[in-house]
Amino acid sequence: xxxxxxxxxxxxxxxxxxxxxxxxxxxxxxxxxxxxxxxxxxxxxxxxxxxxxxxxxxxxxxxxxxxxxxxxxxxxxxxxxxxxxxxxxxxxxxxxxxxxxxxxxxxxxxxxxxxxxxxxxxxxxxxxxxxxxxxxxxxxxxxxxxxxxxxxxxxxxxxxxxxxxxxxxxxxxxxxxxxxxxxxxxxxxxxxxxxxxxxxxxxxxxxxxxxxxxxxxxxxxxxxxxxxxxxxxxxxxxxxxxxxxxxxxxxxxxxxxxxxxxxxxxxxxxxxxxxxxxxxxxxxxxxxxxxxxxxxxxxxxxxxxxxxxxxxxxxxxxxxxxxxxxxxxxxxxxxxxxxxxxxxxxxxxxxxxxxxxxxxxxxxxxxxxxxxxxxxxxxxxxxxxxxxxxxxxxxxxxxxxxxxxxxxxxxxxxxxxxxxxxxxxxxxxxxxxxxxxxxxxxxxxxxxxxxxxxxxxxxxxxxxxxxxxxxxxxxxxxxxxxxxxxxxxxxxxxxxxxxxxxxxxxxxxxxxxxxxxxxxxxxxxxxxxxxxxxxxxxxxxxxxxxxxxxxxxxxxxxxxxxxxxxxxxxxxxxxxxxxxxx
Amino acid sequence: xxxxxxxxxxxxxxxxxxxxxxxxxxxxxxxxxxxxxxxxxxxxxxxxxxxxxxxxxxxxxxxxxxxxxxxxxxxxxxxxxxxxxxxxxxxxxxxxxxxxxxxxxxxxxxxxxxxxxxxxxxxxxxxxxxxxxxxxxxxxxxxxxxxxxxxxxxxxxxxxxxxxxxxxxxxxxxxxxxxxxxxxxxxxxxxxxxxxxxxxxxxxxxxxxxxxxxxxxxxxxxxxxxxxxxxxxxxxxxxxxxxxxxxxxxxxxxxxxxxxxxxxxxxxxxxxxxxxxxxxxxxxxxxxxxxxxxxxxxxxxxxxxxxxxxxxxxxxxxxxxxxxxxxxxxxxxxxxxxxxxxxxxxxxxxxxxxxxxxxx
Numbered sequence: 005x006x007x008x009x010x011x012x013x014x015x016x017x018x019x020x021x022x023x024x025x026x027x028x029x030x031x032x033x034x035x036x037x038x039x040x041x042x043x044x045x046x047x048x049x050x051x052x053x054x055x056x057x058x059x060x061x062x063x064x065x066x067x068x069x070x071x072x073x074x075x076x077x078x079x080x081x082x083x084x085x086x087x088x089x090x091x092x093x094x095x096x097x098x099x100x101x102x103x104x105x106x107x108x109x110x111x112x113x114x115x116x117x118x119x120x121x122x123x124x125x126x127x128x129x130x131x132x133x134x135x136x137x138x139x140x141x142x143x144x145x146x147x148x149x150x151x152x153x154x155x156x157x158x159x160x161x162x163x164x165x166x167x168x169x170x171x172x173x174x175x176x177x178x179x180x181x182x183x184x185x186x187x188x189x190x191x192x193x194x195x196x197x198x199x200x201x202x203x204x205x206x207x208x209x210x211x212x213x214x215x216x217x218x219x220x221x222x223x224x225x226x227x228x229x230x231x232x233x234x235x236x237x238x239x240x241x242x243x244x245x246x247x248x249x250x251x252x253x254x255x256x257x258x259x260x261x262x263x264x265x266x267x268x269x270x271x272x273x274x275x276x277x278x279x280x281x282x283x284x285x286x287x288x289x290x291x292x293x294x295x296x297x298x299x300x301x302x303x304x305x306x307x308x309x310x311x312x313x314x315x316x317x318x319x320x321x322x323x324x325x326x327x328x329x330x331x332x333x334x335x336x337x338x339x340x341x342x343x344x345x346x347x348x349x350x351x352x353x354x355x356x357x358x359x360x361x362x363x364x365x366x367x368x369x370x371x372x373x374x375x376x377x378x379x380x381x382x383x384x385x386x387x388x389x390x391x392x393x394x395x396x397x398x399x400x401x402x403x404x405x406x407x408x409x410x411x412x413x414x415x416x417x418x419x420x421x422x423x424x425x426x427x428x429x430x431x432x433x434x435x436x437x438x439x440x441x442x443x444x445x446x447x448x449x450x451x452x453x454x455x456x457x458x459x460x461x462x463x464x465x466x467x468x469x470x471x472x473x474x475x476x477x478x479x480x481x482x483x484x485x486x487x488x489x490x491x492x493x494x495x496x497x498x499x500x501x502x503x504x505x506x507x508x509x510x511x512x513x514x515x516x517x518x519x520x521x522x523x524x525x526x527x528x529x530x531x532x533x534x535x536x537x538x539x540x541x542x543x544x545x546x547x548x549x550x551x552x553x554x555x556x557x558x559x560x561x562x563x564x565x566x567x568x569x570x571x572x573x574x575x576x577x578x579x580x581x582x583x584x585x586x
Numbered sequence: 587x588x589x590x591x592x593x594x595x596x597x598x599x600x601x602x603x604x605x606x607x608x609x610x611x612x613x614x615x616x617x618x619x620x621x622x623x624x625x626x627x628x629x630x631x632x633x634x635x636x637x638x639x640x641x642x643x644x645x646x647x648x649x650x651x652x653x654x655x656x657x658x659x660x661x662x663x664x665x666x667x668x669x670x671x672x673x674x675x676x677x678x679x680x681x682x683x684x685x686x687x688x689x690x691x692x693x694x695x696x697x698x699x700x701x702x703x704x705x706x707x708x709x710x711x712x713x714x715x716x717x718x719x720x721x722x723x724x725x726x727x728x729x730x731x732x733x734x735x736x737x738x739x740x741x742x743x744x745x746x747x748x749x750x751x752x753x754x755x756x757x758x759x760x761x762x763x764x765x766x767x768x769x770x771x772x773x774x775x776x777x778x779x780x781x782x783x784x785x786x787x788x789x790x791x792x793x794x795x796x797x798x799x800x801x802x803x804x805x806x807x808x809x810x811x812x813x814x815x816x817x818x819x820x821x822x823x824x825x826x827x828x829x830x831x832x833x834x835x836x837x838x839x840x841x842x843x844x845x846x847x848x849x850x851x852x853x854x855x856x857x858x859x860x861x862x863x864x865x866x867x868x869x870x871x872x873x874x875x876x877x878x879x880x881x882x883x884x885x886x887x888x889x890x891x892x893x894x895x896x897x898x899x900x901x902x903x904x905x906x907x908x909x910x911x912x913x914x915x916x917x918x919x920x921x922x923x924x925x926x927x928x929x930x931x932x933x934x935x936x937x938x939x940x941x942x943x944x945x946x
Contacts, residue, residue, distance in 0.1 A: 051705040122675045154710035194875025194940035209761035259616030276694035283687025287680045294676010309837030312878040314892045330894045336912030341946040493610040
């Protein structure tokens, strides 16, 4: 009998239980005070699915952390004041020049604080990365249908994050009080003044009197380091909590269904991958900040309301409303002694708000049109929702064209073309372009759907050309592997909309409560799904397989021989075989 | 795949038009786990371990280098045309961070378990019982509060709380004076949107240096950036203006002077005597959103705003010939004083800069 496992307490020393691990001891200590074990139990090994596109939002998250870290460093030296001082620092070209304390302290950070320039540039690069990754993440979520129930609110939170991130970028960009950003504030003052009725008041209150006053930089500073970051933090926390609560969406595939989530556990895999990725985002930002100069304010000089640099442009994410502003015709109404500046109000106040509202409402518009109230956890390929995909591509096209308009002067110079012609073209293109993009994308998606069905029914193209005894040529198709066929068909059919609009009975007689809205919705829904290709039915699939079997029978004779098609995929060599054995 | 998940009632299609989900193929289940070389080959495992440790060590080396460069590199040193400090800090910091990041990810990919785990989802909503209990509790609470039965209490509370929003707005009133206030009690000369520093007899001086200009000094086709002389002597005891007064003065007073052949000028109605020997003067502030305009096309007398490309014809009363601006550039009537220097006949006869509601 093996007694080695039995405690030998019958001798002089008392039995001791196995020593718990240090992690367990820490967990016990914490649980006795916080009671977190019941919550952590579920989440420590929480499963996250793996796909490269799920990393895009993570870039946004980590660049925000980099922004917080570098931003705190910058606040240690930055003086948010418009008090006028004479510069006497290291940068010779500006010595003796009068400037605001904000600009002088920015120069100090750039030239006299070791690592200050690196932090400034990293902060700016991280801001670019933050906004860009939010946008790409948004596109990923939209194109895959990940915004659908139950995640609509997280979409709204994400949209708010994008809006706040943009404003945060603009306020930060303005803080150094250099010539370029000052011109941006100058234009912003023009935007505010264009608001009907209250514009002048808002401008005077914001600037503490007449533009430029001496209040705007300290006020923007408070907004930039306290108000918006606070909101961003709270919303990011909510965004992440909802992500954890809903569990991440996943792509359909073998073993991956609407009811489960398949992937790696948070601890250790995702804790390591995500944690490591933070260091990578941080490191890449350091690389950018170390090697690529960004916003060299000392070259622009301090803000002077009578000066401007040629080719004045905002940071890229503000480019599209600026482009709208550039191509808007100069319309102004003068009525009863008042001025309505359509030329400023429409492109810069109305359009961005409108676009943003549309963006936030997209999940709800989608749900209203499709009438789909089910939960969705499996992602859809963009091609399988042609209208949705085309809608976003149309919006992207419009964004892109406005963005191009924001650089119309640069384009005119680089391409030696007339800025007038470019502007006239873009005035039309921002309306026509999205329509064309919509139509092309939609048809493209439908063509891809057809191709999928083709592959399902007739197998994939092997690239092997067969010659029949009669001399005809055909390409050999082989059936898809089981898992691939499953993945391709793991999507829903579109609802049948052959019946009348909702609220009409089988004879098309409207129910008493069906209004015009129901009819409108029916028409929109018809258009939404029009021409979409559904996955094959069981009958079609059987028919296809039957057809394939027939083909295989015909080809059976060549199986294993030179012309069976496998000579190209390495199944056997052909050296010893002679063609034309029959 | 292990046991099927429990059926949940939330997943039923609500709209009968919507088809149920159907699978054409049986779910083949998860792919079989593929062992990695590091799982089966102790050599590969050791190699991966060394790689990860090497990356962490690289990071440590970079951190040391970062600290060394902090104390050794001079702020004047350059690499190419970049500051040596910035490049060194950036590269060392990047190395230190990327070493850790790539190391951890390599660790996760090669050495941590890579077995896929299945977790079941639950509908986002709570169970029906929980929801019913919550609604019950909510109703009980509301019922006990009597908020529905006592409209007087409810409405007076709503009114009181709503009213509290007003001070939140009203107390922002002192963010700044209004246009009317600064026009009536100017904190400095030329205050208010309808006014600038220009006045009758104010000399037009070169910007930056502040020297007055004689018509003969302006050649045909030349564009001068000019300012009111008050910017340079309008302070106390003839001192230059400073701070806010200077900035506000500049933001409205900046002008451009240009000389063209007198017969090229198409004088506007009532503007026949606003030019001096073919020299005309316009506000430099764009009427679109207020950028200073500076790009002059010499041959055509067109002035282009670099911000949004509004283009104004200086030979034709500053008319907008292209771009988003809606109003012509305000023109400053010029004259010559006793000493032969260019002066203003008066202030602008309209507000300069971007449009605003009360502008008319």
